[in-house]
Amino acid sequence: MYTYIVRRLLLMIPTLLGITLVVFIVMASAPGGISAQSLVEGQNLEPQAKKALEDYYNKLYGLDSPAPIQYLRWLNNVSPVGFTFDEAGNLDGFSLFKGSDLGKSFRYGRPVTDLIAERVPITALLNIISIPIIYIIAVAIGVRAATQRGQSFDVGSSAMMLGLWSIPTMLTGVLLIGFFASDQYWHWFPTSGLNDRVALDMVFLPHWGSLSDILILIFSVLFATAFFIWMSRWSKPYTRAACFAVIGLLAGFFMADALPEKEQGLITYLMITSLAAALFGAVAYAQYSVLRVFFMGLVGLGIGFIVAFYFQEGPFVRGFLLDRAWHLVLPIICLTYGGFAFLSKLTRTAMLENLLSDYARTAKAKGVSDNDVLWRHVFRNSLLPLITVSASLLPSLLGGSVIVESIFSIDGMGKLAVEAVKGRDRELVLSITLISGLLTLLSYLIADLCYAIADPRVSYE
Amino acid sequence: MSSADTPTARSAGASYGKKIMHDVFSRFGAKLGLTWIAVIAFVAVFAPFLANSHPLLLSINGEVSSPALSFLTSGDVTVLGVFICAVALYFLRLSFTKNIVVLAVVGGGIALLSIIFVNPPQLTVYEQYRVNESAANYDWVIRAPIPYSPKDYIREQGDTGLEAPLSNEHRSHLMGTEENGADVLSRMIHASRIALAIGFIATGIALFIGVILGGLMGYFSGVVDMIGMRLVEIFEAVPTLFLLLIFVAFFERSLYVMMIIIGVTGWPGYARYVRAEFLRLRQQEFVQAAIVCGLPLRSVLFRHMLPNGMAPILVAASFGVASAILAEATLSFLGLGLVDNPSWGQMLNQSVQSSTFNWWMAAFPGGAIFLTVFAYNLIGESMRDAIDPHLKRKS
Numbered sequence: 113m114y115t116y117i118v119r120r121l122l123l124m125i126p127t128l129l130g131i132t133l134v135v136f137i138v139m140a141s142a143p144g145g146i147s148a149q150s151l152v153e154g155q156n157l158e159p160q161a162k163k164a165l166e167d168y169y170n171k172l173y174g175l176d177s178p179a180p181i182q183y184l185r186w187l188n189n190v191s192p193v194g195f196t197f198d199e200a201g202n203l204d205g206f207s208l209f210k211g212s213d214l215g216k217s218f219r220y221g222r223p224v225t226d227l228i229a230e231r232v233p234i235t236a237l238l239n240i241i242s243i244p245i246i247y248i249i250a251v252a253i254g255v256r257a258a259t260q261r262g263q264s265f266d267v268g269s270s271a272m273m274l275g276l277w278s279i280p281t282m283l284t285g286v287l288l289i290g291f292f293a294s295d296q297y298w299h300w301f302p303t304s305g306l307n308d309r310v311a312l313d314m315v316f317l318p319h320w321g322s323l324s325d326i327l328i329l330i331f332s333v334l335f336a337t338a339f340f341i342w343m344s345r346w347s348k349p350y351t352r353a354a355c356f357a358v359i360g361l362l363a364g365f366f367m368a369d370a371l372p373e374k375e376q377g378l379i380t381y382l383m384i385t386s387l388a389a390a391l392f393g394a395v396a397y398a399q400y401s402v403l404r405v406f407f408m409g410l411v412g413l414g415i416g417f418i419v420a421f422y423f424q425e426g427p428f429v430r431g432f433l434l435d436r437a438w439h440l441v442l443p444i445i446c447l448t449y450g451g452f453a454f455l456s457k458l459t460r461t462a463m464l465e466n467l468l469s470d471y472a473r474t475a476k477a478k479g480v481s482d483n484d485v486l487w488r489h490v491f492r493n494s495l496l497p498l499i500t501v502s503a504s505l506l507p508s509l510l511g512g513s514v515i516v517e518s519i520f521s522i523d524g525m526g527k528l529a530v531e532a533v534k535g536r537d538r539e540l541v542l543s544i545t546l547i548s549g550l551l552t553l554l555s556y557l558i559a560d561l562c563y564a565i566a567d568p569r570v571s572y573e
Numbered sequence: 574m575s576s577a578d579t580p581t582a583r584s585a586g587a588s589y590g591k592k593i594m595h596d597v598f599s600r601f602g603a604k605l606g607l608t609w610i611a612v613i614a615f616v617a618v619f620a621p622f623l624a625n626s627h628p629l630l631l632s633i634n635g636e637v638s639s640p641a642l643s644f645l646t647s648g649d650v651t652v653l654g655v656f657i658c659a660v661a662l663y664f665l666r667l668s669f670t671k672n673i674v675v676l677a678v679v680g681g682g683i684a685l686l687s688i689i690f691v692n693p694p695q696l697t698v699y700e701q702y703r704v705n706e707s708a709a710n711y712d713w714v715i716r717a718p719i720p721y722s723p724k725d726y727i728r729e730q731g732d733t734g735l736e737a738p739l740s741n742e743h744r745s746h747l748m749g750t751e752e753n754g755a756d757v758l759s760r761m762i763h764a765s766r767i768a769l770a771i772g773f774i775a776t777g778i779a780l781f782i783g784v785i786l787g788g789l790m791g792y793f794s795g796v797v798d799m800i801g802m803r804l805v806e807i808f809e810a811v812p813t814l815f816l817l818l819i820f821v822a823f824f825e826r827s828l829y830v831m832m833i834i835i836g837v838t839g840w841p842g843y844a845r846y847v848r849a850e851f852l853r854l855r856q857q858e859f860v861q862a863a864i865v866c867g868l869p870l871r872s873v874l875f876r877h878m879l880p881n882g883m884a885p886i887l888v889a890a891s892f893g894v895a896s897a898i899l900a901e902a903t904l905s906f907l908g909l910g911l912v913d914n915p916s917w918g919q920m921l922n923q924s925v926q927s928s929t930f931n932w933w934m935a936a937f938p939g940g941a942i943f944l945t946v947f948a949y950n951l952i953g954e955s956m957r958d959a960i961d962p963h964l965k966r967k968s
Contacts, residue, residue: 123803130807135819142823271602274954278947280899282906282921283939290930297930514814515903519925529815530907533822541819549810 113564116572117557124553131549132542133183139538140179173218173538186542189213214546215539219531224543227528234306235513235524242444246451247498253452254459256400258467259486265400269456276453285446285519293442298370301442304521311435318434321426328423333416340412344396344404352404353397359411360392361385446516458501462494495566503552503559593884596959597952606951609944617766618656621649624719624759626699632712641717644697647687652766654683699725719747721756723763723915728754738933749933751923757937760915764938767916768898768945771832775897776890778836783843784886788874790844791851798848805841813838817900821909828911835900839893846889850882884960891953895946902942917942 157165170176174185188194192212196204214224253273257266290296293303302308320326346352364385371380395407421428430438466472467490475485514526521527525544532540564570597603616623627640645653658679662672699722706714721727727744738749748757790801808816820834854860855878863877904910905918906925917938924934 127803127806127810130803131810134807135811135816138819139823143825274950275947278895278950279943280902280939280946282903282918283935283943286921286925286935286939287932290932290935294930514812514818515906518907530818533815533818534909536822544815545811545819548812548815552810552812553806 113572117561120557120560124550124557127553128546128549129187132187132546135542135545136179136183136186139536139541140182169218172216186215186539189215190543190546214543217532217540218537219535219540220537224539227540228525228543228547231523231525231528234522235517235526238440238443238447238513238516238522238524241440242447242451245444245448246455249448249452250455250459251498252402253456255463255486255491256402257456257460258463261464261467265398266460270460273453273456276449277457279449281446281450281515282519284449285442285516288442288445289519296372297375298367302439306439306522307432307435308439311430311432314429314431314435316432318431319429320424321428325420325424325426325428329417329420332420332423333413336416336419337409337412340408340415341405344401344408349397349399353393356396356408357389357393360389363392363411364388443516443520443522446519447513455498455501458497459494462497463490466490466493492566496563499559499562499566503555590880590883593956593959597955600955600958602951603955606948606955609948610952613765613769613945616762617769618652620763620766621645622717624721624723624756624762625717626702626720626722626725627697628702628714628716628720630715631702632714633710635712640702644693645691646693647684647691650687650691651680651684654687655680658683697722700728719756719759719762721746721759723755723760725756725759726754735927735929735931737931748937749931751920751934752927757920757933760920761917761938761941763914764916764920765941767828767901767911767914768942770828771835771901772894772898772945772949774832775835775839775900776893778833779839779893779897780843780886780890782836782840784847784879786840787844787847788851788879791848792855792870792874792878794852794855801844801848805844808838808841813900814903817904818907818909821904826910826912828914831901831904831911835897839897839900842893843886843889846886847882850885851878854878854882884956888953888956888960891949891956895949895953898942898945898949 174182177185190212192210194207194210196207196210214228216222217224217227220227253269257269260266288301289303292298293301320329343352343355364387365381367388368376368381368384392411395404398404467486472485472490475489476482480489513524514530516522517524517526518530528540529544531537532544560572564572598607621641621644622629625641625644627644629641630637630639632638655676658676662675667675702714705711727750730743734750734754735752736746736750736754738747739745740749746756746758748761750756751760786801786804790798816838817834820838821831824830824834851874860873860878863873868877901910901916902918902921905916906922908922910916910919910922920938921935921942924931924938927934
């Protein structure tokens with residue numbers, strides 16, 4: 113096992129070298145490439161000042177030396193083991209512990225490490241929230257679809273998931289911002305960033321003015337949620353659907369009413385109310401109780417909050433946490449839907465393969481209950497492909513966040529990457545490449561190790 | 574869609590490939606996808622006749638002329654020529670390789686000839702037709718269904734600018750106009766060419782590199798495989814989008830460079846599939862027999878092994894076309910796409926750049942991207958179901 117890990121870690125070194133080399137060659141061979149001229153370009157300077165600035169950049173980043181030398185110098189700076197140089201730039205000696213230095217960004221003039229350390233937590237926050245959501249929804253839908261194979265839920269969810277998977281993230285982002293964040297339609301969410309300026313000075317948790325407000329809030333939320341969950345457990349689907357369609361109708365009416373004057377019209381009202389009614393009714397009619405309870409509970413929660421805010425009297429401070437959550441809603445929607453659409457299809461295939469296998473039939477024949485067969489036997493064996501995919505999910509989320517972060521102007525790694533590339537920032541581009549490459553390779557390794565843990569038949573001895 | 578409704582009555586003589594194809598396109602999803610792509614292809618080929626400010630035919634004092642024809646660019650002529658050639662080939666029913674060869678030769682020939690002989694006038698004044706028409710200078714005019722070119726900003730009528738769909742009583746813009754006053758539908762029709770071309774050519778390049786490298790890796794295994802897999806890993810370890818960004822940002826922005834770049838970054842997936850297939854196939858008797866017969870390597874790899882391992886690669890390619898279209902749209906959206914011509918992604922970007930949110934500028938191009946990607950995904954999904962022996966056996 114340990115020899116395997118060590119071997120894999122050693123194999124990463126040539127791969128990482130290759131990655132940075134590919135990226136460096138692209139940058140160096142591009143017309144214009146990276147040169148002091150391209151950095152100074154666009155600044156309105158006198159010729160002498162321009163020359164001086166070019167010389168300064170050349171000296172600082174060694175841009176006037178040939179490309180292979182530049183690459184080797186960068187490599188030497190980055191690798192923890194290598195040659196050291198003295199102040200004047202002469203070879204000093206060879207050190208095993210000189211530590212790695214990612215260099216300074218051209219554009220920002222700051223150490224790359226600092227820049228990345230600033231941005232990583234933001235992207236990590238987005239991913240840490242979205243990955244569990246992706247997995248939970250994917251498993252819930254995929255398992256259900258596999259057990260109901262060929263029935264309406266399976267066919268419907270398969271088509272819907274393929275459709276969701278095909279919706280480009282930028283379209284979703286643009287439409288969500290346009291309809292739910294701009295003041296032309298519903299100004300419910302903020303358009304950009306991760307928090308408001310004012311929220312930085314607020315306390316962390318939300319605060320209410322008086323105790324009675326809190327009591328009203330707790331009571332109304334609990335009551336509404338409990339009521340709706342109780343309703344979702346009714347046994348007659350048509351009653352459920354009818355009741356919920358009426359609620360949807362009301363919700364749609366309020367939504368249309370919240371639109372600014374000039375967007376309102378009979379057609380808008382009809383469209384929104386009928387759409388909401390149809391959606392609510394369809395969910396309430398669904399056979400899948402988990403989906404029903406979840407959706408109705410969510411609606412109950414929302415109604416509880418709205419009622420509480422309607423009746424409360426004292427001042428209310430939303431606090432940093434709530435403000436952050438409020439800002440995260442739209443980006444998280446954009447980040448998750450493609451992932452769970454893809455994963456749920458994968459879950460379905462894996463589950464199906466195991467559900468149809470001999471051991472599942474044997475377990476059923478022995479008299480093991482359906483639930484136990486599903487979750488104790490079949491589900492565990494279906495986890496393997498999910499683990500494999502989790503490795504490739506990490507880089508894809510980093511890539512996906514490029515779009516989401518630039519739409520929502522969130523200063524994360526994705527946006528940094530776009531800025532670095534657009535600004536031809538050599539050190540930054542190479543460092544981001546190196547780090548994302550390293551992360552990806554590590555996640556491959558971890559996935560392979562998890563594979564061995566999940567399936568005892570796999571061993572790397 | 575996923576239900577395995579395989580047709581039981583198949584002609585016994587048909588090859589495996591034909592059976593699979595028949596199976597795929599008897600599915601509802603694949604039919605739907607194919608229909609949409611056919612629509613897009615039709616629109617792309619006949620774009621200059623569907624959306625054009627130049628009238629198709631007009632008569633001045635009894636003299637009939639066609640500005641639309643005289644303003645065709647060499648690109649338009651090539652596309653039309655290749656399309657006519659493809660239709661003719663379909664009815665001739667030649668073998669697949671012959672088809673490709675004829676199409677390539679004819680396409681190249683037409684492209685060369687049209688570059689030499691087709692010279693549309695440099696100066697285009699879109700306004701003249703409308704001005705003349707309103708002054709009743711023409712006897713009669715036949716206009717294109719959408720009488721606006723993608724870059725016709727309707728300058729002669731001062732009130733142009735952002736318009737919601739069908740909001741102007743003088744002009745009919747089915748999908749509204751963008752900020753400069755150009756017709757959104759017309760831009761979308763002309764952009765469909767880019768989407769279609771990027772999808773096919775970028776995937777073709779990726780497939781070409783992937784099949785050759787993957788084939789060599791799978792056939793030789795050992796050291797070649799080891800080195801090849803490192804190469805695959807190098808390209809897979811960096812998020813594709815980031816790699817694309819780097820490539821695009823540092824090179825000039827033209828359609829062809831974009832195709833090559835998307836192809837060059839997309840090959841590792843195919844290489845993996847081909848390698849896996851070839852690793853499986855190289856032990857089989859027919860391959861051993863081909864080697865023993867002394868056939869050259871090229872023949873063993875591409876005549877004997879490749880056709881047997883093609884099915885999963887085609888599935889991947891179908892999804893690959895979808896992701897290539899998405900890649901182009903994403904790059905254009907991030908402002909790194911084509912500069913001069915509209916593409917769907919660039920139109921989406923335009924809708925973000927404007928100060929107000931105009932749903933028609935986002936929803937229509939975005940919807941077109943979605944539908945096209947969805948169509949390719951539907952076909953890919955149907956193909957995967959059709960070649961999956963698991964589903965058939967157990968159903």
